[in-house]
Amino acid sequence: MIPGFQYPTEYFMQEGKENLSRCLQATFAAALAHRVGKVIIFTSAGRGVMMALDEYHSQEQYSHIELVAVTFPSQSQFTAGDPAEHCIPRSVLQTLNERGIPVVRAHLPFDPIRTHYAGQGVLEQDFGLIGNALRIFGGSMSLCVQAVLMASDAGLVGLGEHVVAMTSDTSILVRAAGTERFLTDLIVREIICKPVLLTIGKSEKPSITLDGGDDIATLEIEAPK
Numbered sequence: 001m002i003p004g005f006q007y008p009t010e011y012f013m014q015e016g017k018e019n020l021s022r023c024l025q026a027t028f029a030a031a032l033a034h035r036v037g038k039v040i041i042f043t044s045a046g047r048g049v050m051m052a053l054d055e056y057h058s059q060e061q062y063s064h065i066e067l068v069a070v071t072f073p074s075q076s077q078f079t080a081g082d083p084a085e086h087c088i089p090r091s092v093l094q095t096l097n098e099r100g101i102p103v104v105r106a107h108l109p110f111d112p113i114r115t116h117y118a119g120q121g122v123l124e125q126d127f128g129l130i131g132n133a134l135r136i137f138g139g140s141m142s143l144c145v146q147a148v149l150m151a152s153d154a155g156l157v158g159l160g161e162h163v164v165a166m167t168s169d170t171s172i173l174v175r176a177a178g179t180e181r182f183l184t185d186l187i188v189r190e191i192i193c194k195p196v197l198l199t200i201g202k203s204e205k206p207s208i209t210l211d212g213g214d215d216i217a218t219l220e221i222e223a224p225k
Contacts, residue, residue, distance in 0.1 A: 007033065010193035012169055015139055015200040019169040019193075020048055026193040027171045028056045031065055031164045034173060038066045038157065040165040042140075042147040046071075046092035048168060053099060068156050069096060069103045070147040104154045108146050109179045138194045139201035140170035148186065152178040159185065170194045 010026050012019045031039055041048045049069045056062045072086055088096075088103070096103055110131030134142040144165040151157045157176045164173055171192040177185035197204045 007190060009191050011196040012193065013195070013197055013206065015169050015195040015198060017047075017168040019195070020051065023166055023169055023171055023193055024048065024051055024056065027164050027166045028052075028062050028065070030171065030173060030190070030192045032061060034162070034164075036162050036164050036173065037064060038068065038161070038163045040068045040070060040147045040151050040157070040163055042070045042143045042165070042167045043088070044071065044086045046088040046096070048166070049096060049101060050092060053095075053101070067101050068151050069101055070150050071103060071105050073105055073107050102154070102156055104147075104150050104156065106150055106153070108143075109149050109153075109182070110142060110146055135201055137191070138170055138198055140167035141172070141194070143167050144170055144172050145174070145186070145188070148174050148176050149179045149182055152176050162189070164192065166192075 007030070010022065012022065027039060030036070039052065041052060043049050046069070049067060052067055057065065057067065069088075071088055093103065110127045112128045131142040131146075134145060144167055147165045147167075148157065148163060151163075152159070157163055159177055159181065161176045162173065163176050164171060166172075171194075172188050173190040173192060175185070175187040175189060197206050199205070
């Protein structure tokens, strides 16, 4: 019998970019512990990749880890927030280019191709359902998986290569594959960190209390209506 092992999963109490610093820390620690040589970062405006360069890649123990940035395609439409929040500035793109960090910008594999008139069908509907299913783990889980697919499709990650993929609040250890071989060869090995409460994707609003003097957090979460 092959013995198992233990590796911690870190849980955040909310979704969003507030967790980016801790997510980066957990990501690079896991990459080092598992001897993974590549970190894929799904980023909207480049902040996560720049922080990875400045705070981790500059350290000798992490300098061997290759970084790959993946972002939304150009002309993407977003229903909320400032569009500038979802676009990497030219100055950041120039810095990444100078530092040899590839940036993958392409159609997200799970996003549908919309028809001109509503109600006339949606191409890639099955993959869209896969993206929705992955969101039961958190809004960013789908983006992490798609980042690996996109980096593999671009030739930046080899078939079967182990990588760590992250967003601002989720990080996973993955055996990589491209989109064509997604369902046959891609494997999520470990969840390194994720939100425990889906405060953005499912609008959860927790109430946290401490149990006596033991400092044990008790969550009271409102049930969906």
